[in-house]
Amino acid sequence: MTGPFHLFVDISSHGLGHLAITAPVLNALAERCPGLRLTLRTALPGVVLRRRLRPPFTLVATASDFGYVMRDALTIDLDASAAAYRQAHADWPRRVNAEAAWLAALAPDGVLSNVSYLPLAGAAQAGIPAAALCSLNWADLFAHFFGNREWAAAIHAEILAAYRSAALFLRATPGMPMADLGNVVSVGPIAARGKRCDLGLGAGVRSILVALGGIAHRLPVDAWPRLEGIRWLVPAAWNCRHPDALASESLGLDFPDLVASVDALIGKPGYGTFTEAACNGTPVLFQRRDDWPEQACLIDWLQEQGPSREVSGAALASGQIAGPLGELLAFRRSSGISASGGEAAAEQLLQLINGQVSRPTGIAITRA
Numbered sequence: 001m002t003g004p005f006h007l008f009v010d011i012s013s014h015g016l017g018h019l020a021i022t023a024p025v026l027n028a029l030a031e032r033c034p035g036l037r038l039t040l041r042t043a044l045p046g047v048v049l050r051r052r053l054r055p056p057f058t059l060v061a062t063a064s065d066f067g068y069v070m071r072d073a074l075t076i077d078l079d080a081s082a083a084a085y086r087q088a089h090a091d092w093p094r095r096v097n098a099e100a101a102w103l104a105a106l107a108p109d110g111v112l113s114n115v116s117y118l119p120l121a122g123a124a125q126a127g128i129p130a131a132a133l134c135s136l137n138w139a140d141l142f143a144h145f146f147g148n149r150e151w152a153a154a155i156h157a158e159i160l161a162a163y164r165s166a167a168l169f170l171r172a173t174p175g176m177p178m179a180d181l182g183n184v185v186s187v188g189p190i191a192a193r194g195k196r197c198d199l200g201l202g203a204g205v206r207s208i209l210v211a212l213g214g215i216a217h218r219l220p221v222d223a224w225p226r227l228e229g230i231r232w233l234v235p236a237a238w239n240c241r242h243p244d245a246l247a248s249e250s251l252g253l254d255f256p257d258l259v260a261s262v263d264a265l266i267g268k269p270g271y272g273t274f275t276e277a278a279c280n281g282t283p284v285l286f287q288r289r290d291d292w293p294e295q296a297c298l299i300d301w302l303q304e305q306g307p308s309r310e311v312s313g314a315a316l317a318s319g320q321i322a323g324p325l326g327e328l329l330a331f332r333r334s335s336g337i338s339a340s341g342g343e344a345a346a347e348q349l350l351q352l353i354n355g356q357v358s359r360p361t362g363i364a365i366t367r368a
Helices: 017-032 046-052 078-088 092-106 118-126 138-146 152-165 255-261 271-279 295-305 313-318 322-330 341-353
Strands: 006-011 037-041 058-060 070-072 110-114 130-134 168-172 184-187 206-210 230-234 245-247 264-267 284-286 308-310
Touching: 006 017, 006 118, 017 046, 017 110, 017 130, 017 271, 017 341, 078 138, 092 118, 110 118, 110 341, 118 130, 118 152, 130 341, 138 152, 168 341, 184 341, 206 255, 255 271, 264 271, 264 322, 271 284, 271 295, 284 295, 284 322, 295 308, 308 322
Parallel strands: 006 037, 006 110, 037 058, 110 130, 130 168, 168 184, 206 230, 206 264, 230 245, 264 284, 284 308
Antiparallel strands: none
């Protein structure tokens, strides 16, 4: 197929990182395919999607996965997550059959998932070419958290089978190894490059963006000590009363432009945050997440790209970060790295839709 085609895209709403990876790929694909028809399924708000996506799309406003149930941006509720997985797989064959029927009625030319596995299993059953895209997959994380539970083996097998049924798993750099999948194709970093703007804060003022992703997590910035010449840009929803804090939304910039415009970023290890900071040459101060297996590859990669510093949760809670923040601000800012992965992933998707990549055969999607 060389003309316009219909792509169904499932984007996890477990934070904003899945959209940050997917959007550059879809934007690059739309440039290659005038008239591209997109149907998106996600629980992310339409206004958030439109800030990232240039081509028009039809939105199916629901989620097909939950990833993990989070207490906050840094902590997983393992008991609730285990219960959710057991419920999701209690009648897995029926769910796959229903997904296959829904996709067959929608009749897309291809399926792209980041990184729910249900649409991949459904696409395989419906005979629709499919690809996954992400820096992680839920099978590896499931094995990490629940691999020693006696009930987990059958569920893990179903998750793996769904991922393996896709013709491609486009693994964004940096990404987890994904040794259990045989369909991985690695692509370069995927990130949006922003436009550096004058924030209008005055001469000699350094702007620090506090951005912890799309999962609610409030730092007690109100009680932080004042640092001369520093302005904290924080989410408006925090209603922060610190005299040097400013709602980041009040600047009227999209997130990539905001990242490109600030002097440093405070956040947690997350694909979108780290790659967009590196792409825009923005130093990062970060706190590790609680037992999140993806973070090791993200941190190692970020430290190779430019200035970053790790701080403890206690330091962030008290605002005692003047030392590491000063070290970051002393570095000469770089122009940022190249992000080639979006274009490469778009090219792989074109090959898939044009029949140049075949779906694996002989893979069981459901339990007998």
